[in-house]
Amino acid sequence: MRPRHDDGVRVITFENVSKIYEPNIKGLENVSVHIERGEFCFLVGHSGSGKSTFIRLLLKEFEPNEGSITVAGRNLQRMRRSALPYHRRNIGCVFQDFKLLPNKTVADNVAYSLRVTGQAARSIRRKVPEILQLVGLGDKMYNYPDELSAGQQQRVSVARAFVNHPSLLVADEPTGNLDPDTSVGIMQLLYRINRTGTTVLMATHDREMVDKMRKRVIALEDGCVIRDEDKGLYR
Amino acid sequence: MPFRFFFNEAVNSLVRNWVMSIAAIVTVLVSMFILGVGTFIFINLQTATKAVKGKLEIELFIDSSASPEEIDRLGEQIDAMPEVRELRFISKDDAMEIMRERLKGSEEMLEAVSGNPLPASYQIVLKEPEKIEAVASSLYGDPIVDKTVRSTLADEMDSSDNYMVVSQGEGIKFDQKTYLRIDEEILRVSGDPQGDRVPVMRGQSGTETAPHTASATIYKVDGIKTGGETTERVLVATKYLLAGGSGFVALLAVASVLLISNTIRLSIFARRREVEIMRLVGATNSFIRWPFIIEGMTTGMLGATGALGLVLLVEYFFVKNVVTQMPFLGAETVPLLWLVGLIVGGGILLGSIGSSLALRRFLRI
Numbered sequence: 001m002r003p004r005h006d007d008g009v010r011v012i013t014f015e016n017v018s019k020i021y022e023p024n025i026k027g028l029e030n031v032s033v034h035i036e037r038g039e040f041c042f043l044v045g046h047s048g049s050g051k052s053t054f055i056r057l058l059l060k061e062f063e064p065n066e067g068s069i070t071v072a073g074r075n076l077q078r079m080r081r082s083a084l085p086y087h088r089r090n091i092g093c094v095f096q097d098f099k100l101l102p103n104k105t106v107a108d109n110v111a112y113s114l115r116v117t118g119q120a121a122r123s124i125r126r127k128v129p130e131i132l133q134l135v136g137l138g139d140k141m142y143n144y145p146d147e148l149s150a151g152q153q154q155r156v157s158v159a160r161a162f163v164n165h166p167s168l169l170v171a172d173e174p175t176g177n178l179d180p181d182t183s184v185g186i187m188q189l190l191y192r193i194n195r196t197g198t199t200v201l202m203a204t205h206d207r208e209m210v211d212k213m214r215k216r217v218i219a220l221e222d223g224c225v226i227r228d229e230d231k232g233l234y235r
Numbered sequence: 236m237p238f239r240f241f242f243n244e245a246v247n248s249l250v251r252n253w254v255m256s257i258a259a260i261v262t263v264l265v266s267m268f269i270l271g272v273g274t275f276i277f278i279n280l281q282t283a284t285k286a287v288k289g290k291l292e293i294e295l296f297i298d299s300s301a302s303p304e305e306i307d308r309l310g311e312q313i314d315a316m317p318e319v320r321e322l323r324f325i326s327k328d329d330a331m332e333i334m335r336e337r338l339k340g341s342e343e344m345l346e347a348v349s350g351n352p353l354p355a356s357y358q359i360v361l362k363e364p365e366k367i368e369a370v371a372s373s374l375y376g377d378p379i380v381d382k383t384v385r386s387t388l389a390d391e392m393d394s395s396d397n398y399m400v401v402s403q404g405e406g407i408k409f410d411q412k413t414y415l416r417i418d419e420e421i422l423r424v425s426g427d428p429q430g431d432r433v434p435v436m437r438g439q440s441g442t443e444t445a446p447h448t449a450s451a452t453i454y455k456v457d458g459i460k461t462g463g464e465t466t467e468r469v470l471v472a473t474k475y476l477l478a479g480g481s482g483f484v485a486l487l488a489v490a491s492v493l494l495i496s497n498t499i500r501l502s503i504f505a506r507r508r509e510v511e512i513m514r515l516v517g518a519t520n521s522f523i524r525w526p527f528i529i530e531g532m533t534t535g536m537l538g539a540t541g542a543l544g545l546v547l548l549v550e551y552f553f554v555k556n557v558v559t560q561m562p563f564l565g566a567e568t569v570p571l572l573w574l575v576g577l578i579v580g581g582g583i584l585l586g587s588i589g590s591s592l593a594l595r596r597f598l599r600i
Contacts, residue, residue, distance in 0.1 A: 059515065082519075089517030099512045103247070113516040115240060160516065 017067035027053035045220035051203040092161030094171040151182035210234040244526035263538025266487030271546030301379035321360035495589025535586020
């Protein structure tokens with residue numbers, strides 16, 4: 001088992017968290033996980049092992065039945081509903097299905113998460129091209145999502161997640177819909193984001209990728225953590 | 236809050252759902268149009284009934300053979316009636332004076348008449364104009380009341396609508412134009428001052444009266460019967476119109492709210508995924524809601540603006556065509572500021588109610 005880094009600043013703390021879905025389906029069972037600032041962490045497991053439950057609990061899409069979750073020093077169970085949007089702004093999200101707004105251009109999609117925070121139009125106009133340049137889509141600003149390839153769409157989604165410079169970036173199977181070469185590109189992007197000091201938590205079942213990266217791996221099975229090691233492998 | 240951004244979002248959504256948007260806009264348009272025209276009608280009916288109610292009076296023409304004592308006795312009798320609010324005595328001289336006043340510019344007509352053919356009269360204003368018929372009938376039995384006026388005219392008034400205009404002209408005091416027209420009419424019919432038969436105005440059948448009664452007839456028409464009934468009818472009609480109109484407007488308002496709410500609901504459904512994404516990137520509730528609310532308000536405003544234009548058109552044509560033909564209708568237009576406030580304000584209100592309804596039910600956050 002992995003030693004605990006008690007001296008670091010915790011970004012994510014799960015304390016004995018259990019989640020049971022309505023007709024008695026187990027989501028998570030007594031999960032305790034700590035993730036420190038600046039870590040790059042894989043969450044692996046089969047479909048239905050609880051990866052998505054873990055991430056949705058993080059985003060406070062629903063509440064755990066037991067235990068407590070703390071993100072960036074804020075206890076989610078004690079958080080007011082009105083504070084929820086601010087909690088989410090602190091977490092960049094990347095999903096398997098990209099979740100881009102189909103009626104908005106690439107630039108507007110990225111700008112949306114800035115607008116939400118009430119940023120001035122001028123700083124939006126400055127930041128959006130910058131971040132799109134960073135993900136290699138500087139020339140696709142005015143295209144619509146469906147005019148881009150899957151890999152490009154995922155880059156837009158990563159750009160949107162990162163443009164606010166959140167302290168935590170969560171990716172739920174970001175390479176699930178992509179071919180291996182494209183996946184590598186996205187992984188590199190996430191790695192670079194991690195290098196800026198952003199904590200990255202990535203749920204995946206891409207064995208090759210996990211093995212290549214040699215980062216911390218938390219393995220889930222049937223809602224329980226069965227393994228948690230640094231520089232781990234998928235296995 | 237970046238309202239320009241919200242506004243753009245709202246307009247985009249309106250355009251994307253244009254079929255439903257147009258349906259909602261047209262509903263608002265129709266209901267606001269009816270509200271506007273209803274207000275226009277209501278204002279006019281109110282002034283009309285107010286005028287009718289206030290000025291409807293009974294005129295009792297006194298037989299020229301009556302002695303001053305008899306006249307006083309009748310006056311006291313009338314004054315004692317609880318229904319009477321105001322009583323005026325018009326002597327023969329007063330009547331002549333009034334006549335002279337009205338015939339200003341064509342005094343030669345008066346020269347044709349020898350002496351003073353006009354009867355003295357009592358003018359009675361009632362507390363409740365609805366009772367005019369009852370009071371009138373009770374007084375007509377008095378021996379000094381000139382029944383010839385009553386009998387000749389009442390019969391003719393019943394048979395011919397033409398007299399109603401005259402009778403109302405006396406009872407309700409219409410505007411100057413109408414009086415002028417009546418005067419012209421008199422000039423025309425009495426073109427031959429020597430003639431001993433003066434036709435009553437415009438009446439094909441009303442040619443049977445003697446000169447002295449004729450002039451009295453024309454000016455002192457006993458407008459009680461028709462005047463009273465018409466007034467009653469107007470009063471009742473106003474009530475029904477008002478009740479029916481408000482009910483109709485209320486129904487239409489509900490329809491507009493529901494249609495707008497439905498339109499917004501559709502656009503929420505169409506953008507369900509978007510709303511979910513918005514929440515994920517940390518949009519606050521109000522940030523998500525504003526575009527929808529603005530969408531509803533814009534829908535309401537567009538409909539209302541159209542309705543405003545139509546109402547103004549209706550008013551314009553009504554005043555232009557109907558009123559010049561029937562000046563006694565004396566149409567009043569609704570003050571523009573009122574109308575704008577009422578219609579546009581109403582439209583925007585409907586829009587925002589509709590969208591907040593949809594948001595409350597379909598955008599639980």
